Amino acid sequence: MGRRSDHSREELRALIVAEGHRQMAEVGFAKFSAREVAKAIGYSIGTIYNVFGSYDQLILAINGETLDRWLADLEAHLEGREQDRLRAAIDAYFDFALGQRNAWTALYDFRLPENEIMPEDYRIKVTAITEVVVREIRSELPPKHVAQAPALARSLLATVHGHCYFALNGTFALLGEQNPLAAALDRVDDALARFRS
Template sequence: MGRRSDHSREELRELILTAGETLMAEVGFANFSAREVAKRIGYSIGTIHNVFGSVDRLVTAINTRAFGAWADELERSLATADEDRIAALVEAYFRFARDHPRRWSAIYDHRPASETITEAEHAMRGRLMHIVAGEIATALHRPVDAALGTFARSLVATVHGHCSFAITGSWAAMGQHDAEMVALARVRESLAAYRGQS
């Protein structure tokens, strides 16, 4: 029997999200079950639908929190970084993926319907790129404009590719090591090339 009157709507939302984050970290997106989340908190699956509207909305909210935690990781790394802040960014990118592989993968495994992402969630998800673009702009002594934003996203894609190969074991299977250092080297090369074009 569900505890239908035990919590307010906001308390329920937090309860569901916390249980959902824990489950996602344990089993990943492919094995995620809203029914299991409901079971863990002692409510029915209908309660999750009442609070979030759909499972897609729930997963979107869980992944948005993962984006926030990831951005926090970048900010913590930058707060203690020496002069090499680009290295601190790459290190933090890899560290979050290594420490939270299923949460990290779920961000990319889930394809939310565009209408399910709220404006606030877009802002939370965009915080990571905002941090990266700001550091890239500082390194290049350029303003953050459309061109630099595109370049920053390209650098993130480069780091992401190396990170993904490292997390899945594909990098090691190719006889390669130190994916993080190689990714950083590619970023440095790209930054040097970008400076040369300016």
């Protein structure tokens, strides 16, 4: 076959990413297959490679989709909220990770080969999520410490990530931790307390 009128290049790309994300969420990173995605949308494996160039770039696009949804979810949970916004953001973080287990985990299961560089638009997506946290932390910080917000946000993001990861991968269950979210919130409080004294 040749050119098809039913999909522009851009639409085809979007179609693959949408179906790819769906399958990633369903079967997880380890069992994900580019061939299955092609089959599901009625194209051949070759087309996937024409559009994305490699398996890694396909995964990157799918993970980018996950980041988009994550950011949208985060903003939806914050919209219109007046109090406890940071807490709401962390709640949403956990909810998203638990609810989108496979897609969220794929974000970390995938590692770009040493030589290749991360696409700019992927960096932007990660930064955008971080910016939300920076903003919320800035508003919880006393004026004199506002400049510390970016550094603190990075560190608390790592803190929450660690708790969330251990909740998902079974480490916390193994160690008898019943309430990972509460533990994470405690650590965030502890960090903020440093700047309130």
